Amino acid sequence: MRITQSMLANNTLKQIARSYANLDKYQTQLSTGKKITRPSDDPVVAMKGIAYRSNLAEVEQFKRNFSEAYNWVENSDSALDKATQALQRIRELTVQASNDTYEETQRQAIAKEVRQLTEHLVTIANTKVGDKYIFNGAKTTEPPVTVNPDGTISVSTNSQQLNIELAKGIYIPVNIPPSTAFGAGSGLFSDLQNLAAALENPSTTGNDVTGYLDKLDSHLTNLLGVRAELGARMNRIELMEDRIDSQQVIAEKMLSDNEDVDLEKVITDLKTQESVHRAALAVGTRVIQPTLVDFLR
Amino acid sequence: MLSTFHGLEAARRGMMAQQAALYTTSHNIANANTEGYTRQRVQLQPTPPFPTPGLNRPNIPGQMGTGVEASSVERVREYFLDIQYRGENSKLGYWEARADAVAKMEDIMNEPSDSGLAKTMDQFWQALQDLSTQPENEGARSVVRQRGLAVVETFHYLSNSLTQIRTDIGTQIGTTVTEINSLLNQISALNARIAEIEPNGYLPNDLYDERDRLIDELSQYMEIGVEKHPTGGNALPMAEGTYDVYVMNGSAKVYLVQGRTASAVSFPDGSDVDGDGVKEMPPASGVNALDISGTTISFTALSNGKLRGLIEGYGYQAGTDASGQPIVKGLYPDMLSNLDKLAYTFGTVFNAVHQQGYGLNGSTNHPFFDGISAVSGAANTIKLAANIDDLANIAASTKSGETGNGNNAINLANVRSLLLSNATVSLQDGISVNLASLNLPLSSGTVETNYQGWIGQLGVDGEQANRMKTNSETLRQSVEEKRQSVSSVSLDEEMMNMIKFQHAYNAAARQITVIDEMLDKLINGMGVVGR
Numbered sequence: 001m002r003i004t005q006s007m008l009a010n011n012t013l014k015q016i017a018r019s020y021a022n023l024d025k026y027q028t029q030l031s032t033g034k035k036i037t038r039p040s041d042d043p044v045v046a047m048k049g050i051a052y053r054s055n056l057a058e059v060e061q062f063k064r065n066f067s068e069a070y071n072w073v074e075n076s077d078s079a080l081d082k083a084t085q086a087l088q089r090i091r092e093l094t095v096q097a098s099n100d101t102y103e104e105t106q107r108q109a110i111a112k113e114v115r116q117l118t119e120h121l122v123t124i125a126n127t128k129v130g131d132k133y134i135f136n137g138a139k140t141t142e143p144p145v146t147v148n149p150d151g152t153i154s155v156s157t158n159s160q161q162l163n164i165e166l167a168k169g170i171y172i173p174v175n176i177p178p179s180t181a182f183g184a185g186s187g188l189f190s191d192l193q194n195l196a197a198a199l200e201n202p203s204t205t206g207n208d209v210t211g212y213l214d215k216l217d218s219h220l221t222n223l224l225g226v227r228a229e230l231g232a233r234m235n236r237i238e239l240m241e242d243r244i245d246s247q248q249v250i251a252e253k254m255l256s257d258n259e260d261v262d263l264e265k266v267i268t269d270l271k272t273q274e275s276v277h278r279a280a281l282a283v284g285t286r287v288i289q290p291t292l293v294d295f296l297r
Numbered sequence: 298m299l300s301t302f303h304g305l306e307a308a309r310r311g312m313m314a315q316q317a318a319l320y321t322t323s324h325n326i327a328n329a330n331t332e333g334y335t336r337q338r339v340q341l342q343p344t345p346p347f348p349t350p351g352l353n354r355p356n357i358p359g360q361m362g363t364g365v366e367a368s369s370v371e372r373v374r375e376y377f378l379d380i381q382y383r384g385e386n387s388k389l390g391y392w393e394a395r396a397d398a399v400a401k402m403e404d405i406m407n408e409p410s411d412s413g414l415a416k417t418m419d420q421f422w423q424a425l426q427d428l429s430t431q432p433e434n435e436g437a438r439s440v441v442r443q444r445g446l447a448v449v450e451t452f453h454y455l456s457n458s459l460t461q462i463r464t465d466i467g468t469q470i471g472t473t474v475t476e477i478n479s480l481l482n483q484i485s486a487l488n489a490r491i492a493e494i495e496p497n498g499y500l501p502n503d504l505y506d507e508r509d510r511l512i513d514e515l516s517q518y519m520e521i522g523v524e525k526h527p528t529g530g531n532a533l534p535m536a537e538g539t540y541d542v543y544v545m546n547g548s549a550k551v552y553l554v555q556g557r558t559a560s561a562v563s564f565p566d567g568s569d570v571d572g573d574g575v576k577e578m579p580p581a582s583g584v585n586a587l588d589i590s591g592t593t594i595s596f597t598a599l600s601n602g603k604l605r606g607l608i609e610g611y612g613y614q615a616g617t618d619a620s621g622q623p624i625v626k627g628l629y630p631d632m633l634s635n636l637d638k639l640a641y642t643f644g645t646v647f648n649a650v651h652q653q654g655y656g657l658n659g660s661t662n663h664p665f666f667d668g669i670s671a672v673s674g675a676a677n678t679i680k681l682a683a684n685i686d687d688l689a690n691i692a693a694s695t696k697s698g699e700t701g702n703g704n705n706a707i708n709l710a711n712v713r714s715l716l717l718s719n720a721t722v723s724l725q726d727g728i729s730v731n732l733a734s735l736n737l738p739l740s741s742g743t744v745e746t747n748y749q750g751w752i753g754q755l756g757v758d759g760e761q762a763n764r765m766k767t768n769s770e771t772l773r774q775s776v777e778e779k780r781q782s783v784s785s786v787s788l789d790e791e792m793m794n795m796i797k798f799q800h801a802y803n804a805a806a807r808q809i810t811v812i813d814e815m816l817d818k819l820i821n822g823m824g825v826v827g828r
Contacts, residue, residue, distance in 0.1 A: 006329065006330065007782065038404075038756075040399060040760045042760070043756025046408060046409055046756045047756065049408075050409045050413075050748070050749045053416065057420075058419075061423045061427075064426075064427070065430055137699070137701070140701025163707070165710075
């Protein structure tokens with residue numbers, strides 16, 4: 001093949017340009033940390049990249065939802081713990097008052113305490129976390145328990161479950177509806193009001209008072225059951241959080257494996273390319289060889 | 298009998314011929330770096346010997362040579378390599394235009410990244426999830442509205458940018474057609490000049506070079522063929538003649554240049570922007586056909602070349618739909634129509650779910666998105682419904698008056714991952730959507746996976762275009778190298794020739810001196826015996 005000066009020059013220029021293109025590729029990979037910068041670099045990586053990003057965004061959101069779920073369950077539990085303590089105290093007082101040795105004035109003092117504790121229970125039922133009432137189903141902007149002008153107490157009947165999505169397609173109920181916690185209708189509160197009324201009544205006998213103990217016990221058992229349910233839910237949420245935590249690690253790893261560069265490899269490639277580039281440049285200086293012109297005289 | 302001065306004449310011819318060869322060497326060296334220049338060679342051939350056979354020929358032994366003449370000055374070039382080069386060049390033109398169109402689209406779509414449409418949709422989804430946990434919170438509602446606005450604006454941005462680039466490609470098509478027509482005119486003008494020179498027995502080498510260069514340039518725009526036609530008269534056998542340039546329309550040739558006449562390429566339903574009487578701008582509805590001076594050829598007849606690459610990016614008409622409107626296909630029209638479908642589908646299904654939910658104030662049946670009454674252009678017209686300005690109207694609840702109920706927000710969040718192939722989809726808390734009755738333009742996969750698929754397709758298109766571009770570039774380079782190997786000027790070779798011709802010239806001059814001395818002896822030194 002006949003080779004001419006212009007062919008050598010063109011070739012050298014082409015090789016240097018190609019070498020620059022490779023340098024550019026490796027430098028972009030190093031500075032972005034990504035194997036690809038546009039879909040055509042690798043369509044499969046690009047497509048997966050979008051899916052993995054969505055996946056990771058989902059997992060991160062679910063993790064954020066967990067703190068909300070904990071918020072609900074823990075606050076419900078601690079409120080119901082206080083409610084249990086108050087009920088225990090009322091039970092103790094009722095046991096005392098059931099003694100027929102207690103005089104009318106003593107029973108009235110106990111009745112006062114029972115009334116105070118009932119009010120305490122009302123405030124517990126109306127516990128507000130942030131700006132919402134946690135025991136009123138979905139009507140979180142209204143208090144579940146209201147004291148009517150005539151002194152009776154009514155309890156809301158909303159029993160809507162509030163679900164939080166904690167993993168794809170898994171909805172965990174996080175609230176305790178008022179009827180479950182405090183009895184249907186005005187259950188607990190009307191019993192307490194009746195108890196106080198009975199204690200204030202001078203004709204009440206010890207046996208009458210003892211009759212309320214059964215009712216109190218059933219309310220206590222109910223509360224314990226609700227708290228056991230909350231505890232179980234808490235456990236389930238913790239287990240799920242563990243799983244989501246490991247899912248997050250997996251999602252991040254998949255995203256990284258898919259599109260992040262292997263730094264050692266790229267640096268090695270870049271170094272190799274640098275020497276190739278130097279060689280191409282060195283060759284370039286030799287393109288202008290002496291011709292016959294330099295030797296003719 | 299040989300003439301007394303025969304030797305002088307032969308030597309003179311030698312000097313003249315070597316001089317002509319030396320001048321051609323100078324021409325070669327001077328044009329060593331001229332683009333498209335082909336090295337030239339002087340064809341030296343002996344002049345007819347003496348005597349020629351005849352009745353009264355002198356009776357001398359053998360025929361005596363009479364010297365040399367420069368019979369012609371020819372180009373050293375292989376026509377076959379030109380054909381190969383032009384073939385590869387039109388492929389390169391096509392793939393370059395396509396790779397360029399895809400690259401611009403990739404820049405706009407900007408996927409995968411932390412700022413593309415997919416990311417905006419992710420953020421919208423996250424905002425809805427947050428809303429589902431705190432439906433009574435104004436802040437969470439406000440974030441949903443803002444993220445929804447971001448989704449809408451991303452749709453607008455993508456749609457507008459793609460339309461802008463499509464318009465730019467249209468302008469580029471106009472410029473390309475003008476360029477093609479200018480090349481055709483130049484080629485036919487060269488044909489005319491060549492047709493005037495060749496019958497006189499000359500080879501207009503430098504005009505040939507210029508014409509070949511113009512045809513090379515033309516070949517990047519369209520895949521063309523060349524026919525040679527002799528010019529007649531006293532033209533030399535190696536004269537190139539005039540070139541007829543044609544494109545194939547199926548199996549029929551449609552001539553772009555025929556001798557001295559050039560055709561004009563235009564779009565029959567296009568428009569004339571530069572006022573030269575040629576409709577060089579393609580119609581906004583996509584290219585349907587090309588007009589080549591009265592002959593209409595379908596765009597699909599162009600098998601390669603930059604023009605086809607540009608038209609595929611810009612859009613072409615592929616039949617008509619049921620209502621007689623042209624169906625526009627092509628890289629940019631396809632992606633624009635996909636975005637329209639996506640915006641329409643997402644907006645419509647989202648509205649269908651939103652309208653079944655209840656706002657903070659118990660309001661219901663409010664759409665969330667507006668401006669999506671038709672599929673076509675939906676990506677550009679989609680916007681937030683006016684009533685969403687009142688954040689309480691965002692329907693996070695599945696029941697009226699339940700402020701803490703965020704179940705519909707979960708449903709809304711899940712819209713993007715609904716399987717669109719289902720006729721009916723049941724969501725949380727008794728809400729269901731009848732997808733079949735919504736007449737969605739997308740009926741498979743989910744909103745998410747459809748979008749991922751298109752980005753994947755875009756990537757595959759780009760990868761193929763880049764690969765083919767590199768391939769045809771390499772092939773063109775290799776043909777170009779072969780062509781250079783044959784035709785380019787080698788300085789060493791020219792120097793060698795220079796020495797060769799110089800020596801021959803000197804020797805011929807020396808010959809004249811020798812003959813001069815012979816004649817001197819003959820004329821002045823003879824017949825003086827004994828003096």
